[in-house]
Amino acid sequence: MTAVNAWTIAATAAAFALLASFRLSLPAREGKQPGKILNIVTHPAWLLPFILVMGMAIGLMVKGVLSPWPPEAAQQAARIGGWWGGATGFLVVLIVDGWLLWTGSCVMLRFSTPEQRRKVRLLPVLNFALGALFLSTFYLMSR
Amino acid sequence: MQDAYLDKVVAGVAIYGLGGAVLLTMVLAAETFIRWREGQAPWSKEGLNSLLFFLLFGFTVENVLINAALVAALFVFYGMSPLRVPVTPWTLPLYFIVGEFAFYWFHRVGHQVRLFWADHSIHHSAMTYDFTVNLRFVPFQAIYRLLVWAPLVMLGFHPLILVLFATTAPSFQTFCHTTRLGRFAPWFEWLFVTPCNHAVHHACNEPYIDKNYGGLLMIWDHLFGTYQRLEDDISPVFGITHPLQTAHPIKVLAHEFVALFRDFNAAPTLKQKAGVLFGRPGRTFELPRSCIRDSFPALSNTVSATARE
Numbered sequence: 297m298t299a300v301n302a303w304t305i306a307a308t309a310a311a312f313a314l315l316a317s318f319r320l321s322l323p324a325r326e327g328k329q330p331g332k333i334l335n336i337v338t339h340p341a342w343l344l345p346f347i348l349v350m351g352m353a354i355g356l357m358v359k360g361v362l363s364p365w366p367p368e369a370a371q372q373a374a375r376i377g378g379w380w381g382g383a384t385g386f387l388v389v390l391i392v393d394g395w396l397l398w399t400g401s402c403v404m405l406r407f408s409t410p411e412q413r414r415k416v417r418l419l420p421v422l423n424f425a426l427g428a429l430f431l432s433t434f435y436l437m438s439r
Numbered sequence: 440m441q442d443a444y445l446d447k448v449v450a451g452v453a454i455y456g457l458g459g460a461v462l463l464t465m466v467l468a469a470e471t472f473i474r475w476r477e478g479q480a481p482w483s484k485e486g487l488n489s490l491l492f493f494l495l496f497g498f499t500v501e502n503v504l505i506n507a508a509l510v511a512a513l514f515v516f517y518g519m520s521p522l523r524v525p526v527t528p529w530t531l532p533l534y535f536i537v538g539e540f541a542f543y544w545f546h547r548v549g550h551q552v553r554l555f556w557a558d559h560s561i562h563h564s565a566m567t568y569d570f571t572v573n574l575r576f577v578p579f580q581a582i583y584r585l586l587v588w589a590p591l592v593m594l595g596f597h598p599l600i601l602v603l604f605a606t607t608a609p610s611f612q613t614f615c616h617t618t619r620l621g622r623f624a625p626w627f628e629w630l631f632v633t634p635c636n637h638a639v640h641h642a643c644n645e646p647y648i649d650k651n652y653g654g655l656l657m658i659w660d661h662l663f664g665t666y667q668r669l670e671d672d673i674s675p676v677f678g679i680t681h682p683l684q685t686a687h688p689i690k691v692l693a694h695e696f697v698a699l700f701r702d703f704n705a706a707p708t709l710k711q712k713a714g715v716l717f718g719r720p721g722r723t724f725e726l727p728r729s730c731i732r733d734s735f736p737a738l739s740n741t742v743s744a745t746a747r748e
Contacts, residue, residue, distance in 0.1 A: 352455050422472045
């Protein structure tokens, strides 16, 4: 563990974003309002930076610069930002992997209109298949 | 120092674009999959047209060639100005906001000046509203981008960074061209372009027509009074007020230019001719759309009995 720096803030924000992703990834939680503190900790607003971070991280994976395997991404990021940088890299890649494999379709299910719901219920299967295809390709590119 | 940072920002935006391409591929796959689940053809004729326009005008053509020409042209204006807004980590948020402002006004001009609407209407001509509409690129938008963005670079904003920010941040709209998603949290709907907000933008019925021009954020719409929320009791009617009756790509591309040319020729005075070019669509001298059938028989089926007339 190293001294607190800007990467500490990034890692903390990424940790909250991971919790927010978890909340959106659990279909069973749909419609259930969590308690006050849990609501703040897992609020989707924590994902706002990912409007930019998601595209950047996937772009880096496409270029083979960033591994889609979180422990490797942590090592790569640690070379730039030390321990906290590594933690940020680990969390960011974990979140991006989650969205590419699962969370994206869960969000679509959650916010789909009632009449659409039945038609999109198999979307997580496609999400997982495509995400796995992309991530395994990125992994090979990063080797 | 400044150039090195500039290079970093440009490389960063290019990387962001690569990531956006992967996400675009995924939403298009989702659209295809859901259409298949609905028992429809995986790609509609409109969707295939959009794909064709993407290959013709989007893809490398706009993203590399046209934007490079746009940046080069903007540099001419930049060179004429003594003002400079440096590109540093501290000014990037300003560039982001100004990029949104640039997108807002270029987009609004594309809707409210008939000459430019002839081009931008191609994007809006789809009667369906799904993820494939993302691909419906138009050929001449760099021209009105240049006109609207030239004053901004003369205020000192670096042309390359301005173009990158103004064209990349709205890529978030990739997820917004769909009716398959309902309303998000109220604060999110207020602040961001969402499927509901952008559905309003693609609607041609009141009170939605010519609203919600934002790229990523809705702030400029709130500020300039063009924000409109999607009302529960008024369904959006997608498309344009003179709906196309054809999927022929050339007719889709030419339909509004033909009407513009016809009205310009028929306008009796110079003032009215200028109005046809630079006035607001629907408020300029205009022959009944049915006249197109006589003037341009080959395009006759591009015009219906007209929604408004």
